[in-house]
Amino acid sequence: MHDKKDDNDLFSNLGGNFSQKSQNEDQPLAERLRPTSIAEIVGQEHLLNPGNSLKKQIDQDRLSSLIFWGPPGVGKTTIAKVIAHETKSSFHALSAVLSGVKELKTVIDQARQEKKFSGKKTILFVDEIHRWNKSQQDALLPHVEDGTITLIGATTENPSFEIISPLLSRARVYVLKPLEISHLNTLIDRALKNELKGLGKMSLSISEESQEFLSEACAGDARRLLNALETAAFLAQSENKKEIDLHHVEESFQKKTLLYDKSGEEHYNVISAFIKSMRGSDPDAAIYYLARMLEAGEDPLFLARRMVIFASEDVGNADPQAIQVAMSAMQAFDFVGMPEGWIPLAQAATYLASAPKSNASYMAYKKAKADVRDQGSLPVPLHLRNAPTKLMKSLDYGKDYKYAHDYEGNVVSQQHLPDQLKERRYYEPTENGYEKVIREYLKKLR
Numbered sequence: 001m002h003d004k005k006d007d008n009d010l011f012s013n014l015g016g017n018f019s020q021k022s023q024n025e026d027q028p029l030a031e032r033l034r035p036t037s038i039a040e041i042v043g044q045e046h047l048l049n050p051g052n053s054l055k056k057q058i059d060q061d062r063l064s065s066l067i068f069w070g071p072p073g074v075g076k077t078t079i080a081k082v083i084a085h086e087t088k089s090s091f092h093a094l095s096a097v098l099s100g101v102k103e104l105k106t107v108i109d110q111a112r113q114e115k116k117f118s119g120k121k122t123i124l125f126v127d128e129i130h131r132w133n134k135s136q137q138d139a140l141l142p143h144v145e146d147g148t149i150t151l152i153g154a155t156t157e158n159p160s161f162e163i164i165s166p167l168l169s170r171a172r173v174y175v176l177k178p179l180e181i182s183h184l185n186t187l188i189d190r191a192l193k194n195e196l197k198g199l200g201k202m203s204l205s206i207s208e209e210s211q212e213f214l215s216e217a218c219a220g221d222a223r224r225l226l227n228a229l230e231t232a233a234f235l236a237q238s239e240n241k242k243e244i245d246l247h248h249v250e251e252s253f254q255k256k257t258l259l260y261d262k263s264g265e266e267h268y269n270v271i272s273a274f275i276k277s278m279r280g281s282d283p284d285a286a287i288y289y290l291a292r293m294l295e296a297g298e299d300p301l302f303l304a305r306r307m308v309i310f311a312s313e314d315v316g317n318a319d320p321q322a323i324q325v326a327m328s329a330m331q332a333f334d335f336v337g338m339p340e341g342w343i344p345l346a347q348a349a350t351y352l353a354s355a356p357k358s359n360a361s362y363m364a365y366k367k368a369k370a371d372v373r374d375q376g377s378l379p380v381p382l383h384l385r386n387a388p389t390k391l392m393k394s395l396d397y398g399k400d401y402k403y404a405h406d407y408e409g410n411v412v413s414q415q416h417l418p419d420q421l422k423e424r425r426y427y428e429p430t431e432n433g434y435e436k437v438i439r440e441y442l443k444k445l446r
Contacts, residue, residue, distance in 0.1 A: 029230035030223040032197040033190065034078050038086065042222070043183040044075055047174055054174055061087050065144050065151040067129070067159050067168070070176030071337070073221030076154035079176075080125040083152070089121040090114055096131035101139050111148050122149050129153035130162035137164045144170050158335070178220025185215055187222055191229055199233050206232075206244040214249050216297045219338075228252040274349075275306065279314050283353035290349045294342055304330035307348050318358035318433035325351050356433030364427035371421060378418035411445060 035041045038048055038058070047054040057063050063083065068076040077093070084091035092107045104124075111122035126132070126140075143149050144167070151171060155162060159173050179187075188211055191198040206214075206229075214232070218225040229244075231252035236244045270289055277285035293303060304326070311326035329348035333341040387397035402412040415422050429439035 028223075028227050029191060029198065030073075030226040033187075033194065033226060035075075035082060036085070038082055041075060041078060041082065042186050043179040044079065044176055046177070048079070058083055058086050063087055063123075063150055065153075065171040067153045067155065067163065067171045067173045068176055069155050069157075069159055069173055071156055071178055071220065073218075073223035073225070074176045074178055075222065076176060077125065077127060080123065080152040080154070084123045084125075087121065087123070089123045089150070091123050091125065093125040093127065096126055096128045096136075100132075101136055104136075104139055108143050108148060111143075115148065124149040124151055126151065126153045128155065130155040130157040130159075134164055137167050141166055141170070156337075179222055180220070181215050184218065184220070184222065184225050185211065187225060188214065188229060191226055192233075199230065202233055202237055204233055204236060204242060204244055207246065210244050210246045210249045213246060217249075217253055219297065271306065274303075275310060275314075278307075278310055278349065278353040279357065281353055281355075281357065283350040286349045286353040287346060290346060291342075294345070300333055300338065300341055300345060301330070304333055304345060304348070307345075307352060310352055313362045314357055314359055315352060315355045316358040316361045316435070317438055318356035318430065318435045320434060322352055322355050356435075358430045358432050358435045360427060360429050360435065367426045371424065375420060378420055380418065381415055383414070384416065 038055070041048060046052060049055060054066075068079065070076060080093075081091060083089075090111070092110070094103055094107065107122070107124055111124070114120045114122060129137070140149075140151060144151050151167075153163070153171065159168055163171075188206065192200065192204060192206065194200050210232075214225060214228060218228060228249065229252070232244045232248040235248040235251055236242075241248075270293055274286060274289035274293065277289060290303065294300060308323070308326040308330055311322040315322035326348050329344040332344035336344070382396050383399055383401045385392070385397040387393045392398075402414050404410050404412045406412075417424060427442075429435040429442060431439060
């Protein structure tokens with residue numbers, strides 16, 4: 001742990017009055033506990049562990065311009081500030097929401113002066129860089145190119161779509177991941193024990209169920225976790241309690257816990273009810289269970305994947321568009337994220353529940369799989385085999401094959417299954433939805 005003097009020294013080179021602010025009790029807990037060295041950073045080991053790419057750049061002081069892409073509260077700003085300290089660079093931060101080209105020019109002028117008179121490098125951190133338009137991003141280019149500044153941009157959006165190509169080609173993109181439960185528990189423990197900048201002077205503990213709910217409810221966001229913990233701590237203190245209980249944490253989130261243990265029985269009960277409600281063509285029940293899982297903190301992409309599987313397994317060719325709807329919903333969520341990501345998921349769930357159902361293609365595969373298992377690798381009929389060499393042709397590979405497009409209706413009668421299975425029927429379409437059309441067509445062919 002650093003004492004106050006260490007912290008003042010540590011950030012004396014970052015510009016402004018960062019060190020004084022870090023001790024300001026009026027600041028949120030997340031700001032007070034912001035790490036001041038790489039060793040203090042929790043998470044992002046894939047970037048910061050010894051030997052990894054970003055850590056090497058920092059250690060060798062050969063930093064290129066960077067784009068940090070990741071969700072809120074995972075350390076983008078913190079890592080940028082620590083990099084400035086580790087590389088002994090001046091640090092300037094701009095918010096793309098509040099600042100524009102005018103503020104950028106001021107920073108550039110300061111960076112030129114420092115480089116000229118002291119040789120000191122300047123790191124410019126642009127938070128939410130995706131909010132800058134093309135002309136604003138263009139204004140960065142010459143100063144990145146000539147080395148006046150080293151840019152570190154932070155974005156929650158896909159850089160491929162939000163950052164102009166010339167700037168993107170001059171920067172290296174690093175993906176930051178949501179913090180894991182173990183990381184968040186470390187932060188809770190650190191906050192409750194740290195007397196200088198944390199909540200240690202309050203001498204509070206936290207119940208196991210409260211800590212579990214707190215860690216899960218913040219969805220990998222350290223800032224959200226610490227600010228909620230601070231609120232819960234003050235609520236406990238106001239009641240003269242020495243332990244933060246579930247009530248305090250719920251109040252801090254303005255959210256009640258739901259009976260839904262993601263690793264226990266209720267998880268399987270609710271996901272089972274969700275699938276069976278869609279299978280039973282009950283969109284009301286399906287949307288209820290979807291909401292119940294999302295509000296309890298279930299991984300939305302897990303639910304999206306289940307719907308993609310359902311679209312093929314239970315809707316199938318009764319509505320061939322179902323798989324497109326499910327895939328589009330999954331991609332839309334991946335693009336939009338939360339909090340709005342539930343909207344395409346809700347559309348997909350109600351569509352799939354309302355669609356005609358058929359598991360004929362699913363059952364066809366199961367039956368074919370059984371034959372593959374029971375009868376092994378049966379010989380492919382000679383007329384279906386490829387014949388790229390003279391030897392193969394001499395062995396009658398491909399002989400008498402009938403090319404379907406040469407026949408009326410693009411259909412030809414010939415054997416495609418191995419001899420032992422030539423009369424086998426795997427796919428038996430139902431009379432539901434579009435599969436009725438398929439059934440009638442195959443009936444004519446067969």
